[in-house]
Amino acid sequence: MTLILGLESSCDETAAALVTGERRILAHRLAGQEAAHRPFGGVVPEIAARAHVEMLTPLVAAALDDAGIALDAVDAIAATAGPGLIGGVMVGLVTGKALALATGKPLVAVNHLEGHALSPRLADPELGFPYMLLLVSGGHCQLLFVEGVGRYRRLATTIDDAAGEAFDKTAKLLGLGFPGGPAVEQAARAGDPRAVPLPRPLIGSQEPHFSFAGLKSAVLRARDAGLHRAEDIAASFQQAVVDCLIDRTRRALAVSPRATALVVAGGVAANGAVRSALQRLAQERDIPFSAPPLWLCTDNAAMIAWAGCERYREGLIDTLDAPARARWPLDPTAEKARGAGVKA
Secondary structure (H helix, E strand, O other), X not given: OOEEEEXXXXXXXXXXXXXXXXXXEEEEEEEEOXXXXXXXXXXXXXXXXXXXXXXXXXXXXXXXXXHOOOHHHOXXXXXXXXXXXXXXXXXXXXXXXXXXXXXXXXXXXXXXXXXXXXXXXXXXXXXXXXXXXXXXXXXXXXXXXEEEOOEEEEEEOEOOOOHHHHHHHHHHHHOOOOOHHHHHHHHHOOOOOOOOOOXXXXXXXXXXXXXXXXXXXXXXXXXXXXXXXXXXXXXXXHHHHHHHHHHHHHHHHHHOOOXXXXXXXXXXXXXHXXXXXXXXXHHHHOOOEEOOOHHXXXXXXXXXXXXXXXXXXXXXXXXXXXXXXXXXXXXXXXXXXXXXXOOO
């Protein structure tokens, strides 16, 4: 039985998990930082890094206690090595290196995006390669053709803001609170998605990419006009994002017909409207739809441990000089998209 210890610290969630190759999550400990960042309306990197330093080691000890195993029983240590807030990434990766060095176990330096990309396979044993992945989070919005572990072909990315970033900015503009994604979704339930005319950037375009900066600006103008309730703006914004995601994903499926399933992952994959619309698209294309359970969509260590397990079984282990990276594309060969704020 393969057993992997996973560490996650790329943003504002500190987490440790123990996962087996048979998809059993033996333990998962997570400490959030919402209260620390709420007064600022967003994540403050320095605060996040300090919290990771304080929390990670106790969380590892607690996870091991929960599973009832000793550290030397694990087969490898998997730690997020990027992309993310570099201070937090360094805390987790250095901790992983120290544990690997102390135990003589292999280190697997995991791309945080690969953790998201493979997380549906942790929850869905039937999900095989290749599949079409919509990876949608606070920092990234990409369509990837997932051919196998470590083999990703990027078909589209955002040329400015990510969808999750637009959710967060909209929540802040409307005074809905932090974290922004769940706050907008909750407000949208009480609103009319047709009440506010908002743009759908790049819908119908032959260009494969996403764009959400103009939509965010339109939300600001709608708020300042004072003609609509915050709930109606939230609902209209959410519907516009859904429409953009579906249009771009439909186009990607049309140019990559070999996909055996449509998969969504990342923090925005927890949004009910997004999941429902993607499920309908999969039905339209007559292919299976797969999404992780809600708790696996947001940042967590179980997905890092699972990605580490998949890489370990493929012999993809790393040396102790593996670098921490603020940016780390899954497909480094992808052609650069236009736009000054491209999230590669």
